Structure formats: C-alpha cells, structure tokens
Amino acid sequence: MKLFSKIFNSGRASDPGALTRITRTEVLEGFAIPGIINNMQYHFTNLQVYSDGLIYCWEMVDLAMFKQKLDQGWVVTAIPDGAAISIFGLGHWYIEQGVWLHTKATLYQYVYALVKQLNPALENLQNCHGSSTRKVGNINVAKHSIPDAKPFYLDNPGTVFPDRIHGAQFHCFYRDTDTKTYLAQLSLYESGRIEITNLPGQKVFSFEDIRELVDKKTITTTLDPGETVTILNLGSFKIVSGAGVDILDKLNELTDKFRELNGQENSITKCARIFEAYKATPTLQLKNELKEAYEAVPEHQRMFVGNMDTKDYEVRQVIYGDSIKKEWQEAYGFPYPYADMPKPVDE
Template sequence: MNFNFLKKANKMMINPTTKVYRQKTVEGFSIPAIIRNGSYFFVDLDVYEDGRVNCWNFEDFEHFKKDVRRGWVRLNIPDNEEISIHSLGAWTITDGAWIFTPESFIDYVLSLVKKLNPKLENIYQYSEKKINGVNIGEDGSSSVYREHKRTPDDIFPDKIDGKSLNLFYKVKEEYHLTQVNIFSDQTLRLSRLEETVELTLQELEELIAKKIIVTEVPALSRVHIYGLGSFTIKQAEYTADINQKRLEIRDIVGKLNGEPTSIQLCRQAYTQYINDPTPSNKERLKITYENVPDHNKMYVGDMDTKDIEVRMIIYGEQEIERWSHYQVAKARGEKLPTISIPKTKDDTP
C-alpha cells in the first residue's frame, strides 16, 4: 500500500487546527505634552522603541510628526486659556514659559527613540487594519513599572507593575506637577521632577498632612511641569479634593494586590441590599459608597443611572432629581422618568 505523505503533509500545513498568539514587551518613556482637542488637555505621551507614540492617536512616527505639526500635539498653552488635568482639575493660566517648538519636540522624541533603539531597527510602519469593513485600532497605553534586581548584577530584573496619577508637589512657594507612580508593595515614586523622589505610602500620607502634596494651587502661584514648561495660575476652574485622591491611591494599592476595589465592594453591597433590604445592609451600602472616591462614584452603577439608585437608597428618593435623564425630561416638560428601589424592611408597612 502506498501513502502520499507529501499530500498529507501539505494538507496539514494548509489547515492548521491550533491557534496561538504571542505577546511582546516594547520598552518606552513617558513624557509630558498637551493635546489640543477643543480644550487643552495635559497628557503624558508614551514613546516606544519601535517609533510609535501614543498621543491619543497610535499609528507610527510619521503620523506622530503630522499630529505635532497640525497642532493636535501642542507644546504650549496660550495665556488666559485653561489647562485641564485628568481627575485633578482645570486652571486658567498666564505668563507661560515653554521649552519646545514643534520641530524641536519632534527631534527630542526621535532622540528618545534612538536612546531605546540606537540603530533604529524594526521601526513600525502603520498599515490600516479592517475586519468586516471596520477599522481596527490598537491600544497604545503603557504599564508603569519599576525594576527589582535580585542581585546587583541582575541583567533581567523583575518588573513590578504600577499605576500613576497626577498631584502637585510644593517646594517653597512653587508647585511641581508630579506623576505619582504607585506600586503593589506600597512604595511610590514621584517622577516628572528633575530628581525622582522615592517614598512609602505612609510617607506620602505625611506629605499630604503637611500640605506638601496637594491638589489645590493658590492663584498667582507658579507651576512647573518638568520637561515641558511653566506658567502662573490665574484662577482655578475646579479641583479635586486631596482626601479623595488619598482614597484613590489606597484603591490602586489594593487593586495591584488583587483586592477588590471600592467600586466593586460598593456594587457587592448594592446587590446584597437589593436581595435583602435590611437596615444593616443599607448601612453597609452607605459605608462602601462613601469610601469610593467622589470622581469614581458615577461608576458604581450602569452607564444609564450611574450612582443614582445607590444614592436614592442611602439618602432618599429625592436623589432622583440629580439624574440627568430626570433633569432633561423636567426641562422639556416631558413625563418624568422613575427608578424603582426596594424600601428598607423597617419602612415597609
């Protein structure tokens, strides 16, 4: 009996049955800049060794240069305009002093790519990807990390992942917009400064108590953003509360250690109350809700009602008046929407 092994082998090669994928670590740097999308948004751009730059667009270096030259990526904010810093606040500024021009910034970013990739090998070139006629983009967000060497000569140190947020670091009477990098072992690093500061969670709490780490900056104070420029605060439009940021930092530490976040704990308490609306479950819901940072409270519910149902349970049914759907219907003279929540058992006749 003759077997056609070549035919069988070709069939196996044409019809593989096991799918695989691989992940690759691409090193990069995070640097400050401004995105001009209607307003001026402070951002940290992620610059990678393959030449890609995450500036809310994530294609290739040539596209990044176009984004700089067309003003999507900005290196300054005009006087009397606002700077918006995600989850920290917004301020009208004046007396701006900025480091880069568009072309000098492009050169600077290219120098960072060369530092990571001296021979500029395997530089990424974007090609449009479509599935069923839909353009498919990629997520260019990065993971903050610090190295942990097991020995002084360790050439492959472990990477300890972290998360970051923005706060102000007061030095004398001036303020520095610092990136607070938070790691799972409760160590922190203040970066985006001329010299990084290493500290523990407890030491950060002490700096907050001493009003050295803050969210609010007085009018006429000078603010420095290392690697971008400086300006004077003309007036605050809104600011986050430092105690809410403290809660957020604790949440981040817990999440990095695999613990449930304050949002998850609140959702669990909400479900428990819905299933068994006792006074004790209502009190548990209140405690967990008030432990959620204010700027994250909208996420305890769904995209439609946000935290309104929880607030109605805790603080009373009049809280429905805070619901955007209710406010719009009222303004239009339309039938007001309703939300049904179970009454606490003690209130049930």
C-alpha cells in the same frame, strides 16, 4: 529531510489540517512624557513613547502620524493665556504667563530621540500606513489596542534577569526643595515604595511617608492664585483660578490603590459588589451597607461605581431616593433615563 521534502517540495498545496491558533505577548519599554491634547479643552496627559515607534496620544500612532497630530493641532505644545488646563484625577485651572519650551518641530524631534534611545538601530518600527484603524467587516477597529501603561522599577538590577516590579501612577503637585511647584507623577508599588518623577531628580519614599508629605503640603492638589507650576520638559505657567480634588480624597485614592496592589478589595469594587447584592435582594441592611460603602469612595471617583452610562446615579437613587431624578433633569434637561431602583422590601 525526506519528510521536509515530502511536505514542502511535493509541487502541490499541502493541507496542514486543523492547527492550534496561538498568540504571544511581548513587553515593550517606553517613556511617559508630559503632553497636551487639544480636544474641546486643553488636557494634560502622559504621551507614551515606545521602542517600536508607536506613540499613544489618546490613540496609537506611528512617528509619521504623530507628526500629523502635531500639524493638526490635536497634540499641542502650549496653552493660551486665559485658557484652562484640565488634569484628570487632579483638577482644572485657568492660567496666565505661560512659558512653553517646544515648537511642533522640537517636540517631534524629542519624541524621535526617545524612540532612538530605546531602539538605537531603529529596527522593526511600526508603520500604520496613515491610519490607526483597520476594517473588519463593516466596522473600523483600532490596529493597536490602548496600552495599559504601568510604571516599573527593577528588583535586583545587578542580576542577568532582574524582575520588573509594576505599580500604579497618579498625578500630583510636588513642592520641591528648589522652591518650585512641579506637576509630577507619583508611582506606587505593592511594597509601599513611592517614586516621584517629572522632577529634576527622582524622589523615593515609603507609603508611610505620604501623610507627612501631605501635611507639610509638599504633595498637594491645591494651588494658590499666582503660584507658578512647572511641567518639566514642557513649560510653566501661573495659576489664575481653579480647583483641585480634595487632598484627603486623593490620599484615600492612594490608600485604595495600595490595598488593591496587595490583593485586597478597593472601595469602588466593594461598593459595586454591595450594589449588585442589593439589586438581587433589596433589604434595608444592604441599603445601609451601600450608603456606607458609597460614601467611603473618594468623591472624585464615585462616578466609577456604576457603568459608563449610569455612573453613580442608580446607586445614589437607592441611597438618597428620587431626588436624584430631579437632579438629573435639572442638569440635562430631559427625564431621568434609567430604571427605578427597587425599594427595600423590609423598609
């Protein structure tokens, strides 16, 4: 007590010295629910609702700001007939005969109810005070970073402290036993456990089951004109036209992620590694290895073998030559902006 009094009751400011700066990481549970973002086109997305009252709708907002996003038309509850729905990693379809379940008011009430389910006392809710950014010097930075949301299941759920087993998530279409086609979420775990959700009832499979489900077209990326798609708790619509990624590419993407979850190199990482090796030592052997690695990447993911700017243009220039420059100019209308890739020294 004497030491406490000496430090805190001395009547003068105390110098704490050079203290160690620390941070802590806290796990917050939430729900991923189907939603639509209206940003030049209509994007299907998972709205992420967390127990502290934050909602991710392409930025982290509190409940009051989420209501503003609804009022401003950033988050919408319907897609007009004749417009298209874009689903990242899956495809793009024009729709008609949409039947939508929510108004702005009921979607807000649904999200609020989920927060309350996660946090019954509504304790310690986040308040962004009307802005998702803060000023650091002359730069606006996000108050809350983009969450790396991952699905999980509980291992040994009957124990006091069950382990959370995290996985990876994908969108797919699932033709259920009720004859309806659902826009579903597929969660994949390192054990090979597969969960299909956003259905009337969760389905659980093993990784070995996936090929059979694909062959039976139970899991698909291809929709027929006139086929009705149901998005649970959001609405339904009929397909007019459009296209999805090739189902075999999607299957390869799942296989890639399964390898990654089990500590193995995926096809994108392998391609990027060989590309760096080629740039350091451009040989014909590495060029051939790069071609093989690049063409093993699922087609809809090949843009990720480079950085955000170059995408896969530099890799393709190495493999396929200067025709890539012409392709760029025809697509964008100005000269190819990236550095020439070295030719193999032994070609």
